[in-house]
Amino acid sequence: MSRTARFVFIGVAVAIAAVAVVLLRPESEDETADDPSSQQQETTAAEKEPAGASNSEPTATAEAAPEPPPVEIGVRNYKVVGGAKRIEVEKGDTVRLLIRSDVEDEIHVHGYDLYGNPAPGKPARFKFEAKLEGEYEIEGHQAADQGLDPVIARLVVTPG
Amino acid sequence: MIQLAHGVGGGRTDLPIPEYVFFYGAAFVLVVSFVALAASWSQPKLQEPTFRPLPRPLSAVLLSTPVQVLCGAVGVFLLGLVVWSGLTGAQASSANFAPTFVYVIFWLGLVPVSLVFGDVFRAFNPWRAVGRAVSWVARTAARGPLPAPLAYPERMGHWPAAAGIFAFAALELVASNGDQPETVAVAVLVYSAATWVAMALYGVEEWCDRGEAFGVYFNLFARISPFTRRDDQLGLRRPLSGLAGLAPMPGTVALLAVMIGSITFDGASEAPVWTNVSPDIASFFGDLGLSPERALEAAFMVGLLLAIGLVLALYELGVAGARSMGGTLSTNRLANAFVHSLVPIALAYAAAHYMTLLLFQGQAISYLASNPLGEEGTDLFGTASSAINYGVIGATATWYWQVAFVVLGHVAALILSHDRALVVYESPEVSAEAQSRLAVRSQYWMLVVMVLFTTLALLLLSQANT
Numbered sequence: 001m002s003r004t005a006r007f008v009f010i011g012v013a014v015a016i017a018a019v020a021v022v023l024l025r026p027e028s029e030d031e032t033a034d035d036p037s038s039q040q041q042e043t044t045a046a047e048k049e050p051a052g053a054s055n056s057e058p059t060a061t062a063e064a065a066p067e068p069p070p071v072e073i074g075v076r077n078y079k080v081v082g083g084a085k086r087i088e089v090e091k092g093d094t095v096r097l098l099i100r101s102d103v104e105d106e107i108h109v110h111g112y113d114l115y116g117n118p119a120p121g122k123p124a125r126f127k128f129e130a131k132l133e134g135e136y137e138i139e140g141h142q143a144a145d146q147g148l149d150p151v152i153a154r155l156v157v158t159p160g
Numbered sequence: 161m162i163q164l165a166h167g168v169g170g171g172r173t174d175l176p177i178p179e180y181v182f183f184y185g186a187a188f189v190l191v192v193s194f195v196a197l198a199a200s201w202s203q204p205k206l207q208e209p210t211f212r213p214l215p216r217p218l219s220a221v222l223l224s225t226p227v228q229v230l231c232g233a234v235g236v237f238l239l240g241l242v243v244w245s246g247l248t249g250a251q252a253s254s255a256n257f258a259p260t261f262v263y264v265i266f267w268l269g270l271v272p273v274s275l276v277f278g279d280v281f282r283a284f285n286p287w288r289a290v291g292r293a294v295s296w297v298a299r300t301a302a303r304g305p306l307p308a309p310l311a312y313p314e315r316m317g318h319w320p321a322a323a324g325i326f327a328f329a330a331l332e333l334v335a336s337n338g339d340q341p342e343t344v345a346v347a348v349l350v351y352s353a354a355t356w357v358a359m360a361l362y363g364v365e366e367w368c369d370r371g372e373a374f375g376v377y378f379n380l381f382a383r384i385s386p387f388t389r390r391d392d393q394l395g396l397r398r399p400l401s402g403l404a405g406l407a408p409m410p411g412t413v414a415l416l417a418v419m420i421g422s423i424t425f426d427g428a429s430e431a432p433v434w435t436n437v438s439p440d441i442a443s444f445f446g447d448l449g450l451s452p453e454r455a456l457e458a459a460f461m462v463g464l465l466l467a468i469g470l471v472l473a474l475y476e477l478g479v480a481g482a483r484s485m486g487g488t489l490s491t492n493r494l495a496n497a498f499v500h501s502l503v504p505i506a507l508a509y510a511a512a513h514y515m516t517l518l519l520f521q522g523q524a525i526s527y528l529a530s531n532p533l534g535e536e537g538t539d540l541f542g543t544a545s546s547a548i549n550y551g552v553i554g555a556t557a558t559w560y561w562q563v564a565f566v567v568l569g570h571v572a573a574l575i576l577s578h579d580r581a582l583v584v585y586e587s588p589e590v591s592a593e594a595q596s597r598l599a600v601r602s603q604y605w606m607l608v609v610m611v612l613f614t615t616l617a618l619l620l621l622s623q624a625n626t
Contacts, residue, residue, distance in 0.1 A: 009198035013191045020187030024180060091554075111172050111550045133555035134516075135173040158175060159556045 070096035070125070073153055075118070078103060078143040080152040087153055089130045091160040097126040099152070103142065109155065111136035130157045172550045174516050174624055177559045182622040185563040189570055189614050193607055196574045200603075202596060204582040206404040206575075211388070213395040223392060232289025239286040239348065241532060246345025250534030256341035257532035260524050262348070263332060263339070266374075268518040271510055274378045278387035281378040282368065287355045288375065291364035294356075309363035312370060317409030320358070322418050324351070324373025326468075329422035333429070334460040336453050370409070377419070380406070380503050384572070403503050403576055408496035413475065416502040420613070421468030423509040427620030434463060474612055475502065481605030487585055487598050497584045498606060501576035505613050508569020512562040512621060516553065523548045562621050570614040577606045 074081035089095055099107050101118040108115055111132055116124030136155045144150035177185070213219070221227065238261070246258035253259040270281050282288065298306055331338040331347055338344075351373075359367045368375045383402030388395055406412075428434045438459050445455035479495045489497070523546075528534075530544035538544065553561075581599040590598075 006198040009194045013194035013198070016187060016190045016194065020184065020191075024183050024187070113547055132172070132550045133175065134550060135175060136171065136550075137173075156175070157555075159554065 067094065067096065070098040070127075071153075072098045072100070073138075075099065075101040075103075075105065075140060075152060078105070078140060078146055078148050080140075084149075084151045085153050086156055088156045088158065091130055091133055091157055093130045093157075093160075095126065095128055095130050095155065097124075097138075097153075099124045099126075101140070105143075106141040107152070108139045108141060109136065110139065111155075130155075133157045133159055171548055172516065172520055174558060174562075174621075175555045176624045177562060177618070177621045179622070181559050181563060182618050185566065185618050186615055188563075189567055189611060189618075192567060192571055193574065193611060196571065196578070197603070197607070200578055200600065202582065204579050206398060206401040206579045207583050209405055210397050210401060211390055211395045212397075213390075213393050216393075219392065219394040222394060223389070228283065231283040232286070232292070235284035235286035235289050239352070243345045243348055245532040246341040246343075246348070248533060249341055251341055252534060253339040253341060254524075255528075255531075255534030257525075257528045257534075258341045258344045259339045260521060260528055262344050264518060264521045265525050267328070267332075268510070268514045269522060270378050271381055271507070271514075272518075274382040275384055275507065277382075278385040279379050279382035279389070281382075282375060285368065285372070285375055287352060287359070287372060288364055288368050291356060291359040291367075295364060309366065310361050312362045312366050315410055316371070318370060318376065318411035318415045320371035320411075321373045321376035322411050322415040324371075325377055325415065325422070326418045327351075328373065329418065329425075330461065330464060333422065333426055334457055334464055336457055376415070380419075381507055383500075384504065384507065400504075400572060400576060403500040404579065406500045406503075408499050413472070413495050413499050416499055416506060417468050417472040417475065419506040420502065420509055421471040422464060423506075423513050424471060424616065424620065425464045425467035427513055427624060428467060429460070429463060431620065431623035433623065438463065471613075474609055475499075478605050478609030481608070482602035485598060485601040485605070487602070488587070489584065494584070494602075497580055498577055501573045501580065501606070501610075504569040504572035504576065505610070505617075508566045508614075509617055511565040511569075512617060515561060515565070516558055519552055520548050520550055559621075563618065566614055566617045566621075569617075570610055573610050573613075574607065577610070578603055581606075 071085075071087050073085070087095070087097075097109075099116065099118050100123040101107075102120050104117070104119045106115060106117055107124050107126075109126060109128075111134065112128060114126055114128060116126055118124035134157060136157070137151050138153040138155060139150040140152050141150065143152075242258045242261055245256055249256045249258070273280055295306065331343070335343065355367070355372055358371055362371065370376065380403075383406060384400055385402065386396050386399045388397050388402060425434075429438075438456075441459035441462055442452070442455045445458040446452060448455075450458060476491075476495070479491055479498065482494055482498075483489070483491050526543045527546045530541045530546075531538040578599075581603050582596075585595045585598045585602070587595065
């Protein structure tokens with residue numbers, strides 16, 4: 001290969017690198033504003049509020065710094081009401097779940113390996129710090145035994 | 161690994177790589193590619209086998225009969241354990257030894273082992289061990305040499321291996337009960353029976369070299385390793401040079417297409433591109449009279465075949481492009497000449513896609529080994545209550561490793577492909593200058609194909625679970 005060709009290829013490589021740095025840097029800064037994941041978080045947060053409002057617990061007013069209300073999941077006849085939701089949080093956030101079921105069940109938060117046992121009139125509550133990144137399934141084990149889709153929600157923990 | 165989502169590896173799913181990681185990765189691949197073009201060397205460096213023997217005592221010990229018998233016995237024991245626990249143990253894929261051992265420890269775990277240490281699986285291959293033991297017993301009983309096996313038909317080449325890997329991928333990704341312990345055990349029994357019949361027909365070593373799917377599969381990755389064996393001697397070679405020594409045969413291109421295509425499908429099946437259309441394909445098969453479960457399997461089979469077809473088409477495109485640059489080589493010769501450069505691509509796909517599954521679900525073998533049948537109260541090694549630690553690697557580190565694997569695979573593929581081009585166009589009728597020009601120009605096309613493969617890998621990583 002001729003020297004000129006080598007220089008041309010190196011030049012193209014440098015040009016691509018330069019263009020990539022220039023194009024990507026401002027874009028990634030702009031995108032923090034309308035990044036799809038942060039949008040989803042907003043909607044999740046929006047969903048949380050009415051759910052919390054309908055469930056106005058006296059503890060919420062008693063606390064000085066009110067925590068965000070728990071994400072509520074309803075299970076009716078082993079099926080999750082409204083389909084399995086994605087619960088998106090950042091690493092380090094406190095995750096609070098309130099799971100109501102009209103049947104006795106065992107709820108398993110995968111990865112964190114937490115278990116709760118809701119029963120009619122007695123919801124299962126979870127409160128934990130999102131320490132592990134990744135996507136984890138939250139399952140109802142009774143549904144799995146019945147041959148139904150056991151996933152009642154997905155917990156998505158993104159790097160903070 | 162969607163079909164196994166609720167059983168093997170259902171714990172943590174990778175987050176898709178963010179857009180900026182995707183674009184930086186893609187840009188980096190392009191930069192590296194042009195640097196590779198500029199750095200192109202004019203004398204082949206990998207085509208001649210190199211061999212530096214390791215200390216003699218080491219070879220003597222590792223290749224001694226007792227060690228070979230011991231390794232074979234370990235392999236046979238594990239094969240037996242998989243079948244026994246699969247057939248008699250709890251039929252929950254997450255509580256039984258068989259699915260995690262076969263799909264994670266064996267299938268995924270032996271890939272990095274082969275990559276670093278060479279063809280270790282050959283020593284532990286249970287089918288080879290049984291074949292050799294049976295042939296030894298038969299020789300002893302007959303007090304003389306056994307009748308020679310049939311000649312391995314040249315046209316069969318790597319086709320049995322390609323079919324075996326395809327069947328494995330279909331079991332893993334298509335069959336709805338592929339993660340059930342009993343299914344795994346039965347599949348192992350069927351494969352073992354077929355393998356031993358083939359070994360009886362064509363000879364144990366001959367079948368291991370070309371037909372035995374897993375032996376061939378791990379051997380391909382082992383060819384990247386610097387460790388090799390020559391007769392009774394272990395030694396070192398240039399990394400990647402083992403791949404240059406791969407003798408392509410009928411079916412080799414298909415084998416690589418199955419390897420890359422099945423991982424492509426596994427990645428794509430979690431992405432909207434597939435989850436949006438698969439219900440429609442399934443309902444088409446449902447209309448044909450299949451039960452919902454069978455219809456879904458049929459749809460997934462279509463997806464798997466499409467992915468393999470896509471990989472094959474991409475590669476054939478590169479070959480056709482290289483062919484159009486001139487020279488007298490047939491398309492078939494060219495396809496065979498460059499097929500070894502797909503091995504690092506296959507490795508990159510596997511590493512990027514399955515790294516976390518191996519890191520996380522691999523830990524499960526600790527408690528499954530203590531309680532292989534998944535029974536209450538069994539705890540052989542005191543580890544039955546251990547759990548998987550999902551904190552060993554974070555999401556950001558996972559992304560960077562995934563992209564790094566993809567880029568490294570790309571670079572290795574370019575090196576192999578360029579080095580081969582320097583010898584493939586050698587011809588007494590053409591001047592050296594013309595040869596070298598052809599070699600360089602043929603590589604533009606291969607480069608385009610490699611960039612497409614690599615971008616596809618990054619795209620799959622960025623689309624997962626969205």
